[in-house]
Amino acid sequence: MIRRLATLLLLAGPAWAQEETPTPEEVDAPAVDVPEEDPLSAYRVRFDILVDRTIGTASQPVVFNWRRSTVHAAATGSFLVELNTFNSMRAGGMVRLPGQRSIVELGLSWAEVWDSQSSRQLAYTPYRQPGRPDRFDLDVMVGLPLAEGVVTAAPRLFPATQLVLNGYVGLRYGLYPTGWGGMTPGQVVGAIFNPVMTEIELDNLESARLDAMEVDPQRYGFMAGLGNDIYFEQGFFVSPRLLLSLPLLAPATQTRLVMTADASVVIGMAF
Amino acid sequence: MRAAALALCLLSCGKVPLTPVNARFRIADAAWFAEESTLFLFWEVRAEQGLGEPSVIEIRYTTDDARLDWTPVDDLEAVHVHVPVDCGTDKLCGSTSLAVPLEPREVEIRLRYHEDGELALETDTAFNVVGPGAPHDHRSLVVYGVFDETNSFVQWRGRHQFPTLRNQTATRLGLRRAFTIDDTTYGTLDSDWFSLNPYGYGGSCPETFGPTEMPPLTTLARAVFHPDEVPIAAAGSPVLCASATVNDAQGEFTTAAVARRNPEVASAFPLLRSPVHDARTIPYFLAPCDRTISSEHEEMQRQRLLLGPLPTTCTDDWQQPGWYESLVVELREEVERTRVLGDDMVLVIGLHHDDEALADLLEDALDAIVPAERHRSSPRLAGAFVYDSTSHEVSLDSLSPVALWCPAELPLAELPDVSARSCPTLPDEPELDLGPLSFGTLPVFPNRDEYLEFLDDFGKRQAGEMLEQRFRVPEFAATSDHVDLGDFGVVTFLNGEAISSDADDAFSFCLPEEPAPIIARSTLMEVPVVRDAIIQGCRSGQLPPGVCEVGRTGLLPIEALPDWHDLAGEDAYELGLFWDFPFLLRLEYEARVAGSVTALGFTVPFGLGTPTETFYGAQTWLDDEFSLTDVLTQCRRWCDHPTFDGAGVYQLGESFWPSYAQRCYRPAFPQRGDGGFPRDP
Numbered sequence: 031m032i033r034r035l036a037t038l039l040l041l042a043g044p045a046w047a048q049e050e051t052p053t054p055e056e057v058d059a060p061a062v063d064v065p066e067e068d069p070l071s072a073y074r075v076r077f078d079i080l081v082d083r084t085i086g087t088a089s090q091p092v093v094f095n096w097r098r099s100t101v102h103a104a105a106t107g108s109f110l111v112e113l114n115t116f117n118s119m120r121a122g123g124m125v126r127l128p129g130q131r132s133i134v135e136l137g138l139s140w141a142e143v144w145d146s147q148s149s150r151q152l153a154y155t156p157y158r159q160p161g162r163p164d165r166f167d168l169d170v171m172v173g174l175p176l177a178e179g180v181v182t183a184a185p186r187l188f189p190a191t192q193l194v195l196n197g198y199v200g201l202r203y204g205l206y207p208t209g210w211g212g213m214t215p216g217q218v219v220g221a222i223f224n225p226v227m228t229e230i231e232l233d234n235l236e237s238a239r240l241d242a243m244e245v246d247p248q249r250y251g252f253m254a255g256l257g258n259d260i261y262f263e264q265g266f267f268v269s270p271r272l273l274l275s276l277p278l279l280a281p282a283t284q285t286r287l288v289m290t291a292d293a294s295v296v297i298g299m300a301f
Numbered sequence: 302m303r304a305a306a307l308a309l310c311l312l313s314c315g316k317v318p319l320t321p322v323n324a325r326f327r328i329a330d331a332a333w334f335a336e337e338s339t340l341f342l343f344w345e346v347r348a349e350q351g352l353g354e355p356s357v358i359e360i361r362y363t364t365d366d367a368r369l370d371w372t373p374v375d376d377l378e379a380v381h382v383h384v385p386v387d388c389g390t391d392k393l394c395g396s397t398s399l400a401v402p403l404e405p406r407e408v409e410i411r412l413r414y415h416e417d418g419e420l421a422l423e424t425d426t427a428f429n430v431v432g433p434g435a436p437h438d439h440r441s442l443v444v445y446g447v448f449d450e451t452n453s454f455v456q457w458r459g460r461h462q463f464p465t466l467r468n469q470t471a472t473r474l475g476l477r478r479a480f481t482i483d484d485t486t487y488g489t490l491d492s493d494w495f496s497l498n499p500y501g502y503g504g505s506c507p508e509t510f511g512p513t514e515m516p517p518l519t520t521l522a523r524a525v526f527h528p529d530e531v532p533i534a535a536a537g538s539p540v541l542c543a544s545a546t547v548n549d550a551q552g553e554f555t556t557a558a559v560a561r562r563n564p565e566v567a568s569a570f571p572l573l574r575s576p577v578h579d580a581r582t583i584p585y586f587l588a589p590c591d592r593t594i595s596s597e598h599e600e601m602q603r604q605r606l607l608l609g610p611l612p613t614t615c616t617d618d619w620q621q622p623g624w625y626e627s628l629v630v631e632l633r634e635e636v637e638r639t640r641v642l643g644d645d646m647v648l649v650i651g652l653h654h655d656d657e658a659l660a661d662l663l664e665d666a667l668d669a670i671v672p673a674e675r676h677r678s679s680p681r682l683a684g685a686f687v688y689d690s691t692s693h694e695v696s697l698d699s700l701s702p703v704a705l706w707c708p709a710e711l712p713l714a715e716l717p718d719v720s721a722r723s724c725p726t727l728p729d730e731p732e733l734d735l736g737p738l739s740f741g742t743l744p745v746f747p748n749r750d751e752y753l754e755f756l757d758d759f760g761k762r763q764a765g766e767m768l769e770q771r772f773r774v775p776e777f778a779a780t781s782d783h784v785d786l787g788d789f790g791v792v793t794f795l796n797g798e799a800i801s802s803d804a805d806d807a808f809s810f811c812l813p814e815e816p817a818p819i820i821a822r823s824t825l826m827e828v829p830v831v832r833d834a835i836i837q838g839c840r841s842g843q844l845p846p847g848v849c850e851v852g853r854t855g856l857l858p859i860e861a862l863p864d865w866h867d868l869a870g871e872d873a874y875e876l877g878l879f880w881d882f883p884f885l886l887r888l889e890y891e892a893r894v895a896g897s898v899t900a901l902g903f904t905v906p907f908g909l910g911t912p913t914e915t916f917y918g919a920q921t922w923l924d925d926e927f928s929l930t931d932v933l934t935q936c937r938r939w940c941d942h943p944t945f946d947g948a949g950v951y952q953l954g955e956s957f958w959p960s961y962a963q964r965c966y967r968p969a970f971p972q973r974g975d976g977g978f979p980r981d982p
Contacts, residue, residue, distance in 0.1 A: 114317040154418025157319040158350040236353075236390040241415065244320060244350045289314045 093180050093192040094261040096133075096300055102126035102267070104298020106139060111291040115148035116161045116240060124169075124296060133196070137169035141204075145240055153241035160286045161243040162204065163235055171200030171253065192261040198273060203250040208234050225249055225282045248285035252278040253292070261300070269296040324348035324412060326424040328394070328474070330465045331362075331408040333401060334431045334441050337549035339380050340401040341441060343466055343474045345394035346412050346422070352393045355415045360397075362405040371411065371421075380550050382477040382521060396474040400550035404430055429464035436503035436556050438462070442478050444545035445500040446560020447951055450970040453531055455541055455560045457482045458524040458951075460500070460981060468981050472523060478547060482527070482558065483517040485543040486510035487535035490559065492941070499943075499953045501559030506542035511535070522977025538562075539939050561942045564957035566966060569800050569808060569935035573819060575878055577925035580683055580774040581644040583635055584608050587663070588653035590615035597756060598690065598749045602651045605746060605767045606688055619659050629666050636670065636682050647772040647884055648685035660693045668700045675703055675883060676783040676791075683774040683883040684918075690749045702790075703883055705917055707746040745890055745915060766891045768912070773885040773922045775878075782877075784822075784856060790881030792820045792856055797875070800935065804870035807940040807958035808863040811965035813932050818879040818921055819859040823871045826851045844868075859933060863962040878927070882919035889914050934966050945970055949980050 068074075096102075103125060110118035122139025143164050145153075152159060173196035181193040209231040210218050221228050227235075227247045235245045257271025270293075277288035328345035344358050359371045380398040388394040393412070412422040431439055443460045459480050461471035488510035495501050515529050531541065545558035586608050588599060603609070614631075618624050632648065639646050648671065652663060667685050674682040684703040692710040695701045743755050743764050755764060775793075782794040800821075802808075825831050832852045839849035847861025848868065857865055862874060892913040916923070940958045945951055949969035957966065971979055 112317075113315070152319070153353075153355065154415040155420055156322050156324055156414050156422065158322055159319050160317050233390040239353075241353045241355055286317055 093190055093263050094265060094300070096128055096192065096194065096259070096261055096267075097130055099128055099265065099300040102128065102133075102298050102300045104267075104269070104296045106137060106294055106296045108139070108292050108294030110141070111293065112161070112287055113289060114159050114161050114287065115146050115152060116143055116159075116243065117146050118143045118162075120167060120292075120294070122167070124298065126173075126298070126300075128300075132175070133173040135169065135171040135173060135198075135200070137167075137171070139167045139169070141165050141167050143240065145242070149240060149242045158242055158244040160246040161240065162246050162248075162287065163206065163238040163240070163243065166205040166207070168203040168205060169200060169253070170203075171198050173198050173257070173259075176256075189263060191263075192259075194259040194261070196257050196259060196269075196271075197254075198257060198271065199252075199254045201250050202253050202275070204248070206231065206235055206238070208238055210234070221249075225279060226284050246285050246287045248279075248283035248287065250279070251275050251283060251285065251288075255292070257296075265300040267296075267298060267300060269298075270294070271296065320350065322348040322350040322352070322414075324352065324414075324422050326410070326412070326422070328466070328470075329410040329424045329426045330463070331410065331426055331428045332431060332441070332463050332465070333405055333408075333429075334439070334549075335404065335433045336431075336436070336439050337441060337551060337554075338400060338402045339441070339550040340399045340405055340408065341396065341463065341476070342374070342399070342408075342410060343396045343463075343471065343476075344410050344412075345388060345392060345474065347392050349391065352391075352412075352414075355417070356393055357413050357416045358393070358395065358410060359413055359421070360408070360410050362401070362408040364401060364403040364405045366403055373413075373416070381548075382479065383475045384477055386473065386475040388473075394474055396471070396476045398476070398550075402550070427465050431464065435498070436554075437498040437500060440547075440554070441549075442480070442547050443500050443502045444480050444482075444547065444558040445502060446541060446543070446558060447945075447971060448560065448563050449526070449972060450563070450968075452562050452565065453536070454526055454973060455485075455531055456524055456526045456971050456979075457518065457520075457543075457545075457558065457560070458979070458981065459547075460523075468523075469978075472978060477521050478523075479519065479521045481517060481519040481546040482543045483546070485513045485515040485527075485541055487513055487531075487538035487541050489538060490540045490542070494559070501540075501561070502545070502556065504557045506544070506557045510542055511538075513541070520977065523981070524971070524977050524979050526971075526973045539942070562939050563968070563970065564807075564936045564940050564942050564944050565938040566809075566934050566936045566957060568930045569933040570798065570876055571930045572926055572928055573795070573798055573876055573878065574926040575795050576776040577773050577922045578645065578776055580647045580772040580884060581639060581642060582647055582649045582772060583632075583639055583682075584611055584649045584651075585614050585632075586611050586651040586653070587614045587616050587659075588651075589617050591617045594653060594655050594690070595749060595753065597761065598752055599653050601747075601752055601764060602653055602688055602690070606649055606651045607767055607770060608649075608651060616654060616659060619662060625662055625666060628663075629669050632666065632670055636674075640680050640682075643680050645679050645774040645776065646682045647774065648682065649772075650685065650687045652687055652689045654690050657691065657693070660689055660691070661696070663687065664695060664697055664700055664704075667704055668697050671703045672699045676785070677777070678779045678781055679776045681777070683772070686772070686886060688746055692748050698788075702788075702881070705882075705884075705886060707917075708744065708748050742892065745888060745892070745913075763893045765893045767888065768891060769889040771887045773887060773918075774883065775880070775922055775925075784854075784877070786854065786879075790879055792877045792879050794822070794875050794877035798877075799873050799875045800933075801873055802866060802935065803872065803937070805940070806866065807936040807962075808866050809934045809936070809957065809961040809966045810860045810863055810963055811932055811934070812860070812963075817859060817927060817929065817932055819927065819929065819932075820877045820879050821857045821859055821862050821865075821874045822855060822877065823857075823865075823869070823874050825869050825871055826855050826857060859929075860963070862933065863958075867959070867962070878921070880919050880921045884918050885920060885922040886917040887914070888917070931965070934961075944968055951979075951981065 106122050106124050108120045112118060118141055120139040120141045122137060124135055124137035127134040176195045176197050178194040180190050182190050211234045213230055221231060227249055232245055239245050253273045253275055255271060255273030257269055259267055259269045261267045273292040275288060275290040280288055324346055326346050328343055330343045331340060333340045342360055357373045359373050361369050361371045374397045377399055380400050383396050386395050408426055408428045410426045414420050437443060441462055443462055446455050446457045448455055459478050461468045463471060486506050488507060513532050513535055515527060518527050539562050541560040543558050544555050546553050546555040590613055636646060652660060671682060671685050686705045688707050692708045693706055694709050695704055695706045778796045780796055784792040832855060835844060836852035838844040839852060845861060845864040847858050848865050851857050890913055892911055936957045941956045943951060943953045944957055945968040947967045947969055
C-alpha cells in the first residue's frame with residue numbers, strides 16, 4: 031500500500047521537486063561569511079531563501095480560504111472508462127468536509143450501464159464479458175492538497191481563482207437495489223461486509239444484467255487519482271478529476287474489472 | 302518504484318476477456334403418442350453464466366406430410382398448458398406439446414443463444430414413439446384416486462407417463478394436464494383388474510357399481526381432493542370407480558379411473574397394563590445373641606436394610622435340632638399374619654454370622670416357603686431379599702428365581718446375566734493411591750471384610766447411608782395364568798388380555814427401542830400335533846424362526862405374530878408378560894467417594910457424597926403398563942391394497958401385507974389443503 035501511494039505521489043513530483051531544486055537566486059547568492067571551521071556551515075541557509083520556501087504555507091489563500099469553510103455540497107457527474115464493451119455513466123451528489131491538511135468526501139451516485147454496439151453483438155454469441163449492472167456507488171474519499179495557489183483565469187474576464195491540486199484515495203462501494211432480495215437480515219448483514227457478492231445476490235442480479243454481461247462479483251474497490259479544485263471568491267467551485275480503480279483488493283473481491291478510469295466533474299458550493 | 306508501477310499496469314490494464322457460457326443440454330427429450338396425436342418436447346439447458354430472456358428454444362421435425370423447420374417454441378400453439386418455469390439463474394427449461402397427426406421423425410431441439418443471433422447450440426434429442434395400445438401404458442397421463450387417512454375423502458390424481466421422463470420431472474418442466482372426474486360409483490373389483498394395470502386406469506366402470514352422486518370435478522393440478530365426503534352408502538366399498546376425461550390433440554378421451562381405499566389399520570392392542578405396587582416387607586435380623594462378631598458390621602447391616610431397632614432372631618442354637626424347623630414355622634406364620642393386610646410381601650432378612658453353613662441353612666428355610674408362593678395370585682409372598690455377612694451364591698435352583706442374595710461373588714463372565722439378581726462384589730473397585738492421597742468407594746452391600754477394611758482406611762462416616770428401599774411387585778389377578786420357562790423366567794397371562802382377529806386380517810410388528818417383553822399364545826399353539834408339525838417345519842427351514850418358538854414352548858414372541866397369523870389365521874391371541882424375577886428392589890442411598898490424606902504419620906479422611914439410585918431384580922416392574930400402540934398394528938380390511946409410505950408416496954407395489962409384516966407402518970397420508978402436487982416419483 032505505501033509503495034503504491036508513493037507511486038501516486040511520484041506523479042505529483044514536480045510540485046515538490048521545485049522545493050528540492052535550488053532557485054536561481056539561491057544559486058547566485060553570495061556565500062555567507064562564516065568561519066571555515068564552522069561544522070554547521072553545510073546546513074546554513076540564508077533567511078530570504080527560507081522565507082521563499084515556506085511562503086506557500088505561511089500565506090496560503092488569497093482568493094478563497096477553503097480550509098475555513100464548514101462543508102461543501104456538490105453535484106457530480108462522471109464517465110466510466112471500463113476495459114470491457116459496456117457503457118457506464120454516473121451522476122450523483124457529494125458532501126465534502128474540509129480540514130487543515132485534507133478534505134474528506136462522501137458521495138452517492140447512480141451508475142447507469144447500457145449496451146454498446148459491441149456488447150449487443152456479443153450477446154448473440156455464447157460468450158459473456160464481466161461487467162456491473164445499474165447500481166448506486168457509495169464513495170468515501172480523502173483528498174490531499176499537493177499544491178495550491180492563486181491563478182489567473184483565461185479569458186481575463188473571469189476573476190482570479192484559488193487552485194488546489196489534490197491527490198485522491200478512497201473506497202467505492204457498489205449497492206445493487208435488487209441484490210438483497212429474498213435474503214434474511216442476517217444474510218444481508220453478512221453480505222454488507224463481504225468483499226464478494228454472494229450466490230444469492232448474483233442470482234438476483236441475473237435479471238438486471240445486460241444480455242452479454244457476466245456480473246462481476248466485486249462489492250467494493252480501491253480508487254486513487256488526481257484532481258483540481260478551482261475555487262471562486264464566493265465559494266463556488268469546480269473540480270475536474272481522474273480516478274483509477276487499482277487492483278489492490280482484487281484477490282479478495284475476485285474482480286476482473288480493474289484499472290477502470292473515472293473521469294468526473296464536481297460542481298458545488300462551499301459554506 | 303516506477304518499474305513496479307509499470308508492471309502493475311501491464312498486468313492489469315489489459316481488456317477484460319470474454320468467457321464462454323459453456324451451455325449444454327441436460328434434457329432434450331421428445332415423445333410422440335399415437336393415441337393422442339401429440340408430440341411432447343422437454344428441455345433443460347444449463348450454462349455457467351446463465352442464459353437471458355433473449356435465448357430461445359427452437360424445434361424442428363419431419364412427418365410424411367409436412368416439415369417444420371427450426372421454429373421457436375413460443376411461435377407454436379401447444380395442445381396442453383405449459384407454464385413458464387424458473388429453473389434457476391443458470392438454467393433454461395420448459396416443455397411444449399404439439400398436435401402432430403402423423404408419426405414424426407428427425408425431431409430435434411436446439412438452443413439459439415439470442416433470438417436475433419445466428420449461433421445455436423444443437424444436441425442429440427432423445428425421441429420416442431409410443432404406439433397405439435391400452436390407455437394405462439400407451440397414453441401420456443394416467444388418472445387414479447387415493448384416500449385420506451380417514452378413508453372418507455378421495456383425492457384424484459394425474460400421473461405423467463413418458464418413456465424417458467419421470468412424473469415429477471414433467472411437472473417441473475411446466476407440463477400441466479387438465480382432467481375431469483365424473484360419474485363416481487362404488488363397489489368391489491377383483492384383483493385381476495389390477496394385475497397388469499396397477500392403477501386400474503382404462504376400461505369402464507362395472508354396471509353393478511352404485512352411484513355416489515358426487516358432483517363432477519375438474520383440475521389443472523396433478524392432484525385434487527373432491528370437496529365432498531364419500532357417501533356413507535359407499536363406506537364399506539373397497540373401490541371407487543369414476544369416468545376420467547382428459548384432452549389431447551384429437552379431442553377428449555374418457556375412460557375409467559379407480560380409487561382404492563387405504564388398508565384399515567389400527568393398533569392391535571394399545572396397552573397391556575399390569576399394576577405394580579410397593580410390597581410390604583417382612584423384616585428379620587438373624588444374628589448370635591450371646592456373642593459379638595462385629596458390632597460395626599452389624600450396625601451397618603441394620604442401616605442398609607433400614608431395620609432400626611428390630612429385635613434380633615438369635616442364631617446361637619442354629620446347630621441344635623429343631624432350630625431350623627422353628628425358623629420355617631416362624632417365617633411361614635409371619636407371612637400368613639401379614640397376608641391378611643392384603644398386600645404382596647417380600648421377606649427382608651439380615652444375616653449376621655461367621656459360619657457359611659448357617660447361610661446354607663437359611664437357604665433351605667427360604668426354599669421351603671418362597672418358591673411355593675411364586676405363582677399365587679395377590680396377596681402373595683413375591684420373594685426374599687437376604688443381606689449376608691459374607692459373599693454367598695444361592696445354590697438351590699428352586700430358590701434362585703425368587704431370592705435376591707447379597708453380596709455375591711460372581712465370575713466376571715456371569716455378571717451381565719445375573720448381576721441384577723444379586724449384589725456382586727465387583728473386583729474392579731480398587732483403591733486409588735496418588736502419593737499421600739488415596740481414594741476408594743464402598744458398594745452398597747459390602748461383605749464384612751470389605752466393610753471393615755474400608756473403616757480402617759476411611760472411617761465410618763464415609764461408608765454411605767441407605768435412604769430408602771422399595772420393593773416393586775406386580776399384582777397378579779386371580780385369573781392370572783403362569784407358564785414357567787424354568788431358568789429363563791415366567792410368562793404370565795395377566796387377566797385374559799387378548800387380540801381378536803379374522804382370518805383375513807394382517808399384523809405388522811415394529812421393533813421398539815426397548816424390547817417389549819410380550820408373548821402371545823393361542824388355542825392352536827397348545828395342540829401337540831401342531832407343535833410337532835412346527836418343529837418339523839422349522840427343521841426343514843420352511844417356517845420363520847420366530848414361529849419355531851411355538852414348537853418348543855407353545856408360546857409365540859410377539860414379533861412372530863404377523864407370520865403366525867398368516868399361517869394359522871386364528872381368531873384370538875392371548876397376550877402375556879415375560880418376566881424373570883418376581884420383584885424390583887429400588888434403592889436410594891448416599892454413595893460416597895471416600896478419600897484420605899496421610900502426612901507426618903497422621904491420616905485425615907474426607908469424602909464426597911452423592912444421592913444414588915440403584916435397581917436390583919427385574920426392571921420389567923419399573924412400569925406398570927406396556928404400550929403396544931406403535932409396536933403391533935392390525936389391518937382389518939383391505940390389507941392387500943397399496944398404501945402410503947412415511948414420505949407420503951403412494952407405493953403401488955407395497956400393500957400392508959406382506960410388505961409391513963416386520964416393518965414399522967408409519968404412513969403419511971394426503972391431507973386436504975396440502976397442495977396439488979404430491980410426491981409421486
